[in-house]
Amino acid sequence: MSQQHHTILIVGGGAAGVSIANNMRRQNSDIDIAIIEPSEKHYYQPGFTIVGGGAYTLKQTLRNEADLIHPSVKWIKDYAETFQPDVNAVTLRSGDSIGYDYLVVCPGLQLDWDKISGLRETLGKNNVCSNYSPVTVEYTWECIKNIESGTALFTQPPMPIKCAGAPQKIMYLAADRFRKKGILDKFTIEFCNAGPAMFGVPFFAKALTKVVADYGIKTAFNHDLIAIDGPAKTATFEITDSDGKKQQVTKPFDMIHVTPPQSAPDFIKKSPLANAAGWVDVNDKTLQHIKYNNIFGLGDAGSTPNAKTAAAVRKQVPVVVDNIINLINSKQIAEGYDGYGSCPLTTSLSTVMLAEFSYGGKVTPSFPLLDPRKNRWIWWWGKTTGFPWLYWHLMIKGYRIDIPHLESYAKSFMNEE
Numbered sequence: 310m311s312q313q314h315h316t317i318l319i320v321g322g323g324a325a326g327v328s329i330a331n332n333m334r335r336q337n338s339d340i341d342i343a344i345i346e347p348s349e350k351h352y353y354q355p356g357f358t359i360v361g362g363g364a365y366t367l368k369q370t371l372r373n374e375a376d377l378i379h380p381s382v383k384w385i386k387d388y389a390e391t392f393q394p395d396v397n398a399v400t401l402r403s404g405d406s407i408g409y410d411y412l413v414v415c416p417g418l419q420l421d422w423d424k425i426s427g428l429r430e431t432l433g434k435n436n437v438c439s440n441y442s443p444v445t446v447e448y449t450w451e452c453i454k455n456i457e458s459g460t461a462l463f464t465q466p467p468m469p470i471k472c473a474g475a476p477q478k479i480m481y482l483a484a485d486r487f488r489k490k491g492i493l494d495k496f497t498i499e500f501c502n503a504g505p506a507m508f509g510v511p512f513f514a515k516a517l518t519k520v521v522a523d524y525g526i527k528t529a530f531n532h533d534l535i536a537i538d539g540p541a542k543t544a545t546f547e548i549t550d551s552d553g554k555k556q557q558v559t560k561p562f563d564m565i566h567v568t569p570p571q572s573a574p575d576f577i578k579k580s581p582l583a584n585a586a587g588w589v590d591v592n593d594k595t596l597q598h599i600k601y602n603n604i605f606g607l608g609d610a611g612s613t614p615n616a617k618t619a620a621a622v623r624k625q626v627p628v629v630v631d632n633i634i635n636l637i638n639s640k641q642i643a644e645g646y647d648g649y650g651s652c653p654l655t656t657s658l659s660t661v662m663l664a665e666f667s668y669g670g671k672v673t674p675s676f677p678l679l680d681p682r683k684n685r686w687i688w689w690w691g692k693t694t695g696f697p698w699l700y701w702h703l704m705i706k707g708y709r710i711d712i713p714h715l716e717s718y719a720k721s722f723m724n725e726e
Contacts, residue, residue: 431539
Protein backbone atom coordinates (compact mmCIF):
# COMPACT_ATOMS: atom_id res chain seq x y z
CA MET A 310 0.00 0.00 0.00
CA SER A 311 1.57 3.26 -1.13
CA GLN A 312 1.23 6.49 0.82
CA GLN A 313 1.08 9.80 -1.03
CA HIS A 314 0.51 13.17 0.56
CA HIS A 315 -0.77 16.40 -1.00
CA THR A 316 -1.40 19.86 0.36
CA ILE A 317 -4.84 19.97 -1.29
CA LEU A 318 -6.64 16.76 -2.23
CA ILE A 319 -9.85 16.99 -4.29
CA VAL A 320 -12.31 14.10 -4.51
CA GLY A 321 -14.19 14.38 -7.82
CA GLY A 322 -13.11 15.76 -11.18
CA GLY A 323 -16.42 17.13 -12.44
CA ALA A 324 -17.41 20.78 -12.76
CA ALA A 325 -16.60 21.51 -9.12
CA GLY A 326 -13.38 19.54 -8.78
CA VAL A 327 -11.65 20.74 -11.93
CA SER A 328 -12.75 24.34 -11.30
CA ILE A 329 -11.40 24.21 -7.73
CA ALA A 330 -8.03 22.82 -8.87
CA ASN A 331 -7.57 25.30 -11.70
CA ASN A 332 -8.87 28.26 -9.69
CA MET A 333 -6.53 27.42 -6.82
CA ARG A 334 -3.65 27.11 -9.27
CA ARG A 335 -4.37 30.65 -10.51
CA GLN A 336 -4.29 31.93 -6.93
CA ASN A 337 -1.12 30.02 -6.03
CA SER A 338 1.22 28.73 -8.72
CA ASP A 339 3.24 26.53 -6.36
CA ILE A 340 0.72 24.80 -4.09
CA ASP A 341 0.61 20.98 -4.30
CA ILE A 342 -2.81 19.87 -5.66
CA ALA A 343 -4.17 16.43 -6.58
CA ILE A 344 -7.55 15.26 -7.95
CA ILE A 345 -9.04 11.80 -7.46
CA GLU A 346 -11.22 11.07 -10.50
CA PRO A 347 -11.65 7.71 -12.29
CA SER A 348 -13.33 8.93 -15.49
CA GLU A 349 -11.39 9.97 -18.58
CA LYS A 350 -14.45 11.78 -19.97
CA HIS A 351 -15.94 15.04 -18.78
CA TYR A 352 -19.47 16.05 -19.81
CA TYR A 353 -21.10 19.46 -19.82
CA GLN A 354 -24.25 18.13 -18.19
CA PRO A 355 -26.43 21.25 -18.66
CA GLY A 356 -26.24 20.45 -22.38
CA PHE A 357 -28.06 17.12 -21.96
CA THR A 358 -31.47 18.85 -22.09
CA ILE A 359 -30.85 20.20 -25.57
CA VAL A 360 -29.23 16.95 -26.73
CA GLY A 361 -32.49 15.20 -25.83
CA GLY A 362 -34.40 17.97 -27.57
CA GLY A 363 -32.42 17.56 -30.80
CA ALA A 364 -30.73 20.98 -30.68
CA TYR A 365 -27.25 19.82 -29.65
CA THR A 366 -25.07 16.74 -30.07
CA LEU A 367 -23.63 14.61 -27.30
CA LYS A 368 -20.19 15.18 -28.77
CA GLN A 369 -20.58 18.92 -28.13
CA THR A 370 -20.93 18.20 -24.39
CA LEU A 371 -17.81 16.02 -24.20
CA ARG A 372 -14.16 16.77 -23.46
CA ASN A 373 -11.26 14.62 -22.32
CA GLU A 374 -10.60 15.00 -18.60
CA ALA A 375 -6.86 15.15 -19.30
CA ASP A 376 -7.31 18.29 -21.40
CA LEU A 377 -9.07 20.15 -18.57
CA ILE A 378 -6.81 19.56 -15.57
CA HIS A 379 -3.80 21.89 -15.31
CA PRO A 380 -0.64 19.87 -16.07
CA SER A 381 0.84 20.80 -12.70
CA VAL A 382 -2.11 19.21 -10.86
CA LYS A 383 -1.62 15.50 -10.11
CA TRP A 384 -4.47 13.37 -11.49
CA ILE A 385 -5.07 10.19 -9.48
CA LYS A 386 -7.15 8.03 -11.83
CA ASP A 387 -8.97 5.92 -9.24
CA TYR A 388 -12.07 5.82 -7.06
CA ALA A 389 -12.12 7.26 -3.55
CA GLU A 390 -13.43 4.48 -1.33
CA THR A 391 -13.25 5.53 2.34
CA PHE A 392 -12.32 8.58 4.39
CA GLN A 393 -10.18 8.73 7.53
CA PRO A 394 -10.58 12.39 8.50
CA ASP A 395 -9.05 11.96 11.95
CA VAL A 396 -5.71 11.10 10.31
CA ASN A 397 -6.21 13.25 7.17
CA ALA A 398 -6.32 10.40 4.68
CA VAL A 399 -8.46 8.98 1.86
CA THR A 400 -8.25 5.32 0.85
CA LEU A 401 -8.66 4.45 -2.82
CA ARG A 402 -10.36 1.42 -4.33
CA SER A 403 -6.88 0.16 -5.25
CA GLY A 404 -5.98 0.13 -1.55
CA ASP A 405 -3.61 3.09 -1.73
CA SER A 406 -3.88 5.72 0.98
CA ILE A 407 -3.60 9.41 0.10
CA GLY A 408 -2.83 11.95 2.81
CA TYR A 409 -3.75 15.63 2.70
CA ASP A 410 -3.52 18.92 4.55
CA TYR A 411 -6.83 20.14 3.09
CA LEU A 412 -9.57 18.02 1.53
CA VAL A 413 -12.23 19.19 -0.93
CA VAL A 414 -15.10 16.73 -1.47
CA CYS A 415 -17.17 17.18 -4.64
CA PRO A 416 -17.94 13.80 -6.29
CA GLY A 417 -21.39 14.79 -7.55
CA LEU A 418 -24.44 12.66 -6.84
CA GLN A 419 -25.66 9.26 -8.00
CA LEU A 420 -28.64 8.29 -10.14
CA ASP A 421 -30.75 5.69 -8.34
CA TRP A 422 -32.29 3.95 -11.35
CA ASP A 423 -33.09 0.83 -9.32
CA LYS A 424 -35.45 2.71 -7.01
CA ILE A 425 -37.97 2.51 -9.86
CA SER A 426 -38.94 -1.12 -10.35
CA GLY A 427 -38.39 -2.34 -13.91
CA LEU A 428 -36.73 0.85 -15.13
CA ARG A 429 -33.22 -0.48 -15.71
CA GLU A 430 -34.54 -3.35 -17.85
CA THR A 431 -36.47 -1.08 -20.21
CA LEU A 432 -34.46 2.15 -20.26
CA GLY A 433 -33.31 2.94 -23.78
CA LYS A 434 -36.06 0.93 -25.48
CA ASN A 435 -39.87 0.75 -25.56
CA ASN A 436 -39.88 4.57 -25.79
CA VAL A 437 -38.57 4.80 -22.21
CA CYS A 438 -35.91 7.53 -22.17
CA SER A 439 -33.98 9.83 -19.84
CA ASN A 440 -31.78 12.89 -20.33
CA TYR A 441 -29.97 12.24 -17.06
CA SER A 442 -27.17 10.04 -18.39
CA PRO A 443 -24.84 10.39 -21.38
CA VAL A 444 -25.59 6.74 -22.10
CA THR A 445 -29.34 7.35 -22.45
CA VAL A 446 -29.76 10.98 -23.55
CA GLU A 447 -29.53 10.40 -27.30
CA TYR A 448 -32.42 7.94 -27.14
CA THR A 449 -34.63 10.77 -25.85
CA TRP A 450 -34.22 12.55 -29.17
CA GLU A 451 -34.93 9.30 -31.05
CA CYS A 452 -38.22 8.98 -29.17
CA ILE A 453 -39.29 12.60 -29.71
CA LYS A 454 -38.26 12.56 -33.37
CA ASN A 455 -40.09 9.35 -34.26
CA ILE A 456 -43.32 9.42 -32.25
CA GLU A 457 -46.36 10.78 -34.12
CA SER A 458 -49.17 10.61 -31.58
CA GLY A 459 -50.24 9.21 -28.21
CA THR A 460 -49.60 9.79 -24.52
CA ALA A 461 -46.24 11.27 -23.50
CA LEU A 462 -45.42 11.26 -19.79
CA PHE A 463 -42.64 13.27 -18.15
CA THR A 464 -41.73 12.40 -14.56
CA GLN A 465 -39.99 14.14 -11.69
CA PRO A 466 -38.93 12.32 -8.49
CA PRO A 467 -38.73 13.74 -4.96
CA MET A 468 -36.10 16.41 -4.38
CA PRO A 469 -33.19 16.91 -4.33
CA ILE A 470 -32.11 16.25 -7.91
CA LYS A 471 -29.63 17.76 -10.36
CA CYS A 472 -31.21 20.82 -11.98
CA ALA A 473 -34.76 20.79 -10.65
CA GLY A 474 -36.08 22.30 -13.88
CA ALA A 475 -34.68 19.63 -16.21
CA PRO A 476 -37.62 17.19 -15.96
CA GLN A 477 -39.95 19.80 -17.46
CA LYS A 478 -37.45 21.46 -19.83
CA ILE A 479 -37.42 18.42 -22.11
CA MET A 480 -41.22 18.32 -21.98
CA TYR A 481 -41.45 21.82 -23.45
CA LEU A 482 -38.89 21.00 -26.15
CA ALA A 483 -40.89 17.90 -27.09
CA ALA A 484 -44.16 19.84 -27.16
CA ASP A 485 -42.61 22.53 -29.34
CA ARG A 486 -41.27 19.86 -31.72
CA PHE A 487 -44.76 18.36 -31.96
CA ARG A 488 -46.26 21.82 -32.55
CA LYS A 489 -43.78 22.62 -35.31
CA LYS A 490 -44.64 19.32 -36.99
CA GLY A 491 -48.37 20.12 -36.71
CA ILE A 492 -49.10 17.11 -34.52
CA LEU A 493 -49.36 18.62 -31.03
CA ASP A 494 -53.13 18.03 -30.99
CA LYS A 495 -52.49 14.30 -31.47
CA PHE A 496 -50.76 14.06 -28.09
CA THR A 497 -51.77 13.90 -24.46
CA ILE A 498 -48.78 15.30 -22.58
CA GLU A 499 -48.70 14.95 -18.80
CA PHE A 500 -46.19 16.15 -16.21
CA CYS A 501 -46.14 13.68 -13.30
CA ASN A 502 -44.29 15.35 -10.45
CA ALA A 503 -43.67 13.85 -7.00
CA GLY A 504 -43.65 17.43 -5.69
CA PRO A 505 -46.62 19.73 -5.06
CA ALA A 506 -45.99 22.44 -7.70
CA MET A 507 -44.46 23.22 -11.09
CA PHE A 508 -41.32 24.66 -9.51
CA GLY A 509 -39.90 25.16 -6.03
CA VAL A 510 -39.84 28.97 -6.35
CA PRO A 511 -43.45 30.28 -6.55
CA PHE A 512 -42.43 33.36 -8.56
CA PHE A 513 -41.37 31.09 -11.43
CA ALA A 514 -43.95 28.36 -10.81
CA LYS A 515 -46.72 30.82 -11.66
CA ALA A 516 -45.02 31.79 -14.94
CA LEU A 517 -44.44 28.14 -15.85
CA THR A 518 -48.11 27.36 -15.33
CA LYS A 519 -48.80 29.65 -18.29
CA VAL A 520 -46.25 27.76 -20.42
CA VAL A 521 -47.95 24.48 -19.54
CA ALA A 522 -51.36 25.90 -20.44
CA ASP A 523 -50.09 27.17 -23.80
CA TYR A 524 -49.04 23.65 -24.81
CA GLY A 525 -52.16 22.04 -23.35
CA ILE A 526 -50.06 19.96 -20.95
CA LYS A 527 -51.79 18.22 -18.04
CA THR A 528 -50.19 18.25 -14.59
CA ALA A 529 -50.31 15.53 -11.92
CA PHE A 530 -48.66 16.63 -8.66
CA ASN A 531 -47.72 14.37 -5.74
CA HIS A 532 -47.24 11.57 -8.30
CA ASP A 533 -44.05 9.60 -7.62
CA LEU A 534 -43.03 7.04 -10.27
CA ILE A 535 -42.30 3.72 -8.50
CA ALA A 536 -42.51 1.10 -11.28
CA ILE A 537 -42.48 0.83 -15.05
CA ASP A 538 -43.37 -1.97 -17.45
CA GLY A 539 -41.73 -1.15 -20.77
CA PRO A 540 -43.22 -3.87 -22.98
CA ALA A 541 -46.72 -3.20 -21.61
CA LYS A 542 -46.10 0.55 -21.74
CA THR A 543 -47.48 1.25 -18.28
CA ALA A 544 -46.12 3.41 -15.45
CA THR A 545 -47.15 3.04 -11.82
CA PHE A 546 -47.19 6.05 -9.52
CA GLU A 547 -47.63 6.41 -5.78
CA ILE A 548 -49.98 9.30 -5.10
CA THR A 549 -50.02 11.13 -1.77
CA ASP A 550 -53.21 13.04 -0.96
CA SER A 551 -53.59 16.11 1.25
CA ASP A 552 -54.08 13.89 4.32
CA GLY A 553 -50.88 11.99 3.64
CA LYS A 554 -52.67 8.85 2.51
CA LYS A 555 -51.00 6.92 -0.29
CA GLN A 556 -52.45 4.99 -3.17
CA GLN A 557 -51.15 3.64 -6.45
CA VAL A 558 -52.30 4.45 -9.96
CA THR A 559 -51.11 3.01 -13.26
CA LYS A 560 -50.97 5.16 -16.37
CA PRO A 561 -50.48 3.96 -19.97
CA PHE A 562 -47.92 5.72 -22.15
CA ASP A 563 -46.62 5.74 -25.69
CA MET A 564 -43.46 7.57 -24.58
CA ILE A 565 -42.10 8.35 -21.14
CA HIS A 566 -39.18 10.52 -20.10
CA VAL A 567 -38.00 9.40 -16.67
CA THR A 568 -36.00 11.47 -14.21
CA PRO A 569 -34.45 8.97 -11.78
CA PRO A 570 -34.38 9.46 -8.00
CA GLN A 571 -31.02 10.83 -6.88
CA SER A 572 -28.91 10.76 -3.74
CA ALA A 573 -25.39 11.25 -2.44
CA PRO A 574 -22.92 8.60 -3.66
CA ASP A 575 -22.93 5.49 -1.46
CA PHE A 576 -19.30 5.97 -0.42
CA ILE A 577 -20.22 9.42 0.89
CA LYS A 578 -23.33 8.17 2.72
CA LYS A 579 -21.26 5.58 4.57
CA SER A 580 -18.50 8.03 5.47
CA PRO A 581 -17.90 10.11 8.63
CA LEU A 582 -18.30 13.20 6.45
CA ALA A 583 -22.05 12.67 5.85
CA ASN A 584 -25.03 14.15 7.63
CA ALA A 585 -28.12 12.08 8.46
CA ALA A 586 -29.41 12.43 4.88
CA GLY A 587 -26.10 11.24 3.41
CA TRP A 588 -24.75 14.54 2.06
CA VAL A 589 -21.33 16.07 2.87
CA ASP A 590 -22.14 18.04 6.02
CA VAL A 591 -20.96 21.62 5.45
CA ASN A 592 -21.76 25.11 6.65
CA ASP A 593 -24.24 26.70 4.23
CA LYS A 594 -22.25 29.93 3.84
CA THR A 595 -18.57 28.98 4.28
CA LEU A 596 -18.79 25.44 2.78
CA GLN A 597 -16.45 24.24 5.53
CA HIS A 598 -17.25 20.85 7.06
CA ILE A 599 -19.25 21.11 10.27
CA LYS A 600 -16.85 18.85 12.20
CA TYR A 601 -13.53 18.82 10.32
CA ASN A 602 -12.04 22.29 9.82
CA ASN A 603 -9.66 21.29 7.01
CA ILE A 604 -12.39 19.71 4.88
CA PHE A 605 -14.71 21.55 2.48
CA GLY A 606 -17.56 20.33 0.31
CA LEU A 607 -19.35 21.82 -2.68
CA GLY A 608 -21.34 20.86 -5.74
CA ASP A 609 -24.11 18.28 -5.91
CA ALA A 610 -22.84 16.14 -3.00
CA GLY A 611 -22.93 19.02 -0.51
CA SER A 612 -25.58 19.42 2.17
CA THR A 613 -26.34 23.04 1.26
CA PRO A 614 -30.05 23.46 0.40
CA ASN A 615 -29.48 25.21 -2.93
CA ALA A 616 -30.34 24.13 -6.47
CA LYS A 617 -27.81 21.55 -7.65
CA THR A 618 -26.57 23.30 -10.78
CA ALA A 619 -23.32 24.30 -12.48
CA ALA A 620 -24.26 27.92 -11.77
CA ALA A 621 -24.20 27.14 -8.04
CA VAL A 622 -20.74 25.58 -8.42
CA ARG A 623 -19.51 28.72 -10.18
CA LYS A 624 -20.40 30.77 -7.08
CA GLN A 625 -19.16 28.15 -4.59
CA VAL A 626 -15.67 27.66 -6.04
CA PRO A 627 -14.17 31.06 -5.04
CA VAL A 628 -15.60 30.66 -1.52
CA VAL A 629 -13.85 27.32 -1.01
CA VAL A 630 -10.58 28.42 -2.64
CA ASP A 631 -10.40 31.66 -0.66
CA ASN A 632 -11.25 29.95 2.62
CA ILE A 633 -8.53 27.31 2.16
CA ILE A 634 -6.05 30.12 1.42
CA ASN A 635 -7.27 31.89 4.56
CA LEU A 636 -6.62 28.77 6.64
CA ILE A 637 -3.16 28.31 5.11
CA ASN A 638 -2.37 31.93 6.04
CA SER A 639 -3.85 31.55 9.55
CA LYS A 640 -6.71 33.93 8.77
CA GLN A 641 -10.39 33.66 9.57
CA ILE A 642 -12.59 31.98 6.99
CA ALA A 643 -15.43 34.02 5.51
CA GLU A 644 -19.08 33.50 4.72
CA GLY A 645 -19.38 33.96 0.99
CA TYR A 646 -22.06 31.70 -0.49
CA ASP A 647 -25.70 32.82 -0.39
CA GLY A 648 -27.28 29.77 -2.03
CA TYR A 649 -27.27 31.19 -5.54
CA GLY A 650 -28.37 28.87 -8.32
CA SER A 651 -29.57 29.37 -11.86
CA CYS A 652 -31.88 27.29 -13.99
CA PRO A 653 -32.27 28.25 -17.66
CA LEU A 654 -35.75 26.82 -18.31
CA THR A 655 -36.04 25.91 -22.00
CA THR A 656 -39.67 26.76 -22.72
CA SER A 657 -39.40 26.22 -26.49
CA LEU A 658 -36.79 25.57 -29.18
CA SER A 659 -36.02 29.29 -29.27
CA THR A 660 -36.85 30.67 -25.80
CA VAL A 661 -35.62 30.29 -22.24
CA MET A 662 -36.87 31.64 -18.91
CA LEU A 663 -33.75 32.37 -16.82
CA ALA A 664 -34.62 31.49 -13.22
CA GLU A 665 -32.06 32.73 -10.69
CA PHE A 666 -32.57 32.39 -6.94
CA SER A 667 -30.76 31.94 -3.63
CA TYR A 668 -31.48 30.39 -0.24
CA GLY A 669 -35.11 30.52 0.79
CA GLY A 670 -36.29 30.83 -2.81
CA LYS A 671 -35.31 34.50 -2.98
CA VAL A 672 -35.41 35.70 -6.59
CA THR A 673 -31.94 37.12 -7.38
CA PRO A 674 -31.62 38.07 -11.07
CA SER A 675 -28.29 39.19 -12.51
CA PHE A 676 -29.90 41.42 -15.15
CA PRO A 677 -32.13 43.95 -13.35
CA LEU A 678 -33.78 45.48 -16.41
CA LEU A 679 -35.18 42.16 -17.69
CA ASP A 680 -38.24 40.55 -16.12
CA PRO A 681 -36.93 37.05 -15.24
CA ARG A 682 -40.36 35.48 -15.91
CA LYS A 683 -40.24 36.33 -19.61
CA ASN A 684 -39.31 33.72 -22.20
CA ARG A 685 -36.48 35.23 -24.22
CA TRP A 686 -34.43 34.28 -27.27
CA ILE A 687 -31.28 35.78 -25.76
CA TRP A 688 -31.30 33.14 -23.02
CA TRP A 689 -31.80 30.40 -25.64
CA TRP A 690 -28.61 31.70 -27.22
CA GLY A 691 -27.07 31.57 -23.74
CA LYS A 692 -28.22 28.00 -23.19
CA THR A 693 -26.92 26.72 -26.53
CA THR A 694 -23.86 28.93 -27.05
CA GLY A 695 -22.97 31.47 -24.37
CA PHE A 696 -23.17 29.38 -21.20
CA PRO A 697 -21.25 26.39 -22.65
CA TRP A 698 -18.53 28.78 -23.79
CA LEU A 699 -18.32 30.32 -20.30
CA TYR A 700 -18.12 26.84 -18.80
CA TRP A 701 -15.32 25.48 -20.99
CA HIS A 702 -13.25 28.64 -21.47
CA LEU A 703 -13.62 30.46 -18.15
CA MET A 704 -15.11 28.49 -15.26
CA ILE A 705 -13.38 25.14 -15.84
CA LYS A 706 -10.08 26.90 -16.57
CA GLY A 707 -10.19 28.53 -13.16
CA TYR A 708 -11.16 32.08 -14.08
CA ARG A 709 -13.62 33.83 -11.83
CA ILE A 710 -16.85 35.03 -13.43
CA ASP A 711 -18.70 37.19 -10.94
CA ILE A 712 -21.91 38.69 -12.28
CA PRO A 713 -23.66 40.34 -9.30
CA HIS A 714 -27.10 39.04 -8.39
CA LEU A 715 -29.32 40.90 -5.98
CA GLU A 716 -32.68 40.21 -4.41
CA SER A 717 -33.48 43.91 -4.70
CA TYR A 718 -33.35 43.61 -8.49
CA ALA A 719 -36.49 41.48 -8.39
CA LYS A 720 -38.60 43.68 -6.14
CA SER A 721 -40.17 45.72 -8.93
CA PHE A 722 -41.31 42.51 -10.59
CA MET A 723 -42.46 40.96 -7.32
CA ASN A 724 -44.61 44.02 -6.62
CA GLU A 725 -46.56 43.28 -9.79
CA GLU A 726 -47.72 39.97 -8.37
